[in-house]
Amino acid sequence: MGRHPNDQPAPTAVNLIVDGKVVATATGANSPDLIWNSWDTSAYLGKEAQIQVVDDNSGGWGHIAVGNIVFSDQPAAPLDNQTAVNLLVDGKVVRTATGSSSETLDWNSWDLRDLIGKKAQIQVVDHNKGGWGHILADDFTLADDPARNSLQRAHWIDYGADFYAAGTFNDAPGGRRVMLAWMNNWNYAQAIPTSPWRSADTFPRQLALKTVDGRVRLVQQPVGELSTLRGKETALGATTMDNAVTALSVSGGTLELQADLTAGTAARFGLDVRTGGKERTRIGYGTATGEVYLDRTASGKVDFDPSFPGVHRAPLALKDGRLHLRVLVDESSVEVYADNGHGGQVVLTDQIFPDPSSTGVDVFAEDGTATLSNLRAWNLNSAWKK
Incomplete structure (x- = not known):
């Protein structure tokens, strides 16, 4: 669903109202996926609350999607759909790389000079349960120079974000x-x-x-x-x-x-x-x-x-x-x-x-x-x- 900045009015949101005031709010992540969100409501035990669904967006994208509102003793676990290749040193992830929503294998590289002399492990993670967006990994090599992917090899008119x-x-x-x-x-x-x-x-x-x-x-x-x-x-x-x-x-x-x-x-x-x-x-x-x-x-x-x-x-x-x-x-x-x-x-x-x-x-x-x-x-x- 759509997303609104925290310091601006909420055109798409789910609000929790207690005593006529919004005490908690949640918005989307500019995604069509339903993703868990949770509020700690322990401070409002014994009070009457109202859930308000707001969709004041007049455009064709960025509307609200809501489903399965429940009470629980534990907060909702964040959605884990990680697809990545991680480098582990001493049991900790020190480098990570993911894909670009493409079935094409492309180069990715890490600068490992600060890890010389240490023992490392490559970890391939695929927690995506859907039919698309899984991990493809192949041909791990060591080199003196970084590998550049297809985007990096292109000569862009402008490499910034706003052109x-x-x-x-x-x-x-x-x-x-x-x-x-x-x-x-x-x-x-x-x-x-x-x-x-x-x-x-x-x-x-x-x-x-x-x-x-x-x-x-x-x-x-x-x-x-x-x-x-x-x-x-x-x-x-x-x-x-x-x-x-x-x-x-x-x-x-x-x-x-x-x-x-x-x-x-x-x-x-x-x-x-x-x-x-x-x-x-x-x-x-x-x-x-x-x-x-x-x-x-x-x-x-x-x-x-x-x-x-x-x-x-x-x-x-x-x-x-x-x-x-x-x-x-x-x-x-x-x-x-x-x-x-x-x-x-x-x-x-x-x-x-x-x-x-x-x-x-x-x-x-x-x-x-x-x-x-x-x-x-x-x-x-x-x-x-x-």
């Missing part, structure tokens, strides 16, 4: 191919914490073809007209981090950043934007996996849908450890253009919903050293003509 229904324009000046997309995701499009509008479009970006390492690749950059929105430039020199986070003298809710970083011994390094309090949106590079990543798990409001918080990754091999980032920060979005000398090789676009006061920018290195060679920053003015 949908992209379109390009005909007859653009200079014969350019300019693209923009709806910056949202149907997993949570109707639950994002904005009102009355629901997300925005991306910044326009220009497309081109370039030969990279002998292969023709699609590359992207923000259109040149973006420079007309720039305010005063801030330029910073070299900063070296050793397992540290360093605040930079740059701040703003709307920013353009251009940064050159060099990997040292760090396992991960990069920039944090929209920082403040416990909030940050992290743009990093993992030297072990060879991936740029955009981490919005602590980016502000993330609890309105379970699929929203996450880390999104794009493969990018560095040359001489050098990483160039061009980052567009808006009030509720981050667009990252990353390359190793061939402009705009990979792009990641994510929505974020930070507190308005979270406007800081940091540079970081984890488990070793890295250097911010230089950084140029501009506060961006509004694109709306007044």
Whole structure:
């Protein structure tokens, strides 16, 4: 059945009402499956209660499904339909992998360097009792490099979560191919914490073809007209981090950043934007996996849908450890253009919903050293003509 955020009115829910007040509520998980849910009602013994079923959703999806309401001395056991391959060390699951709702066998890999010297066991779990969604596992191997699945091997236009229904324009000046997309995701499009509008479009970006390492690749950059929105430039020199986070003298809710970083011994390094309090949106590079990543798990409001918080990754091999980032920060979005000398090789676009006061920018290195060679920053003015 449908799901509603905890801090918003409940269009689809089952409520427990005592003395005219809702004392417990349950909603769905955006699934057609009936899944057990339970309330501890011991505090209401001796009182008269009413169960209220609410379905105020007017759309074609996300309605309420309810069945088999019972009393019990024990809470309902959670539904266990796990299908996974687990790696056990000392009796504990230290790695797990599951499928992608497909009958096709595809690669999955774990980084096991932290477990070298330990004895491990592979566990195949299939607790699904239905006719679909069972586990397929085969060909376990050890290798120096990670195996990439079919999605990871593809060259995506955008590796973020919020780049949908992209379109390009005909007859653009200079014969350019300019693209923009709806910056949202149907997993949570109707639950994002904005009102009355629901997300925005991306910044326009220009497309081109370039030969990279002998292969023709699609590359992207923000259109040149973006420079007309720039305010005063801030330029910073070299900063070296050793397992540290360093605040930079740059701040703003709307920013353009251009940064050159060099990997040292760090396992991960990069920039944090929209920082403040416990909030940050992290743009990093993992030297072990060879991936740029955009981490919005602590980016502000993330609890309105379970699929929203996450880390999104794009493969990018560095040359001489050098990483160039061009980052567009808006009030509720981050667009990252990353390359190793061939402009705009990979792009990641994510929505974020930070507190308005979270406007800081940091540079970081984890488990070793890295250097911010230089950084140029501009506060961006509004694109709306007044």
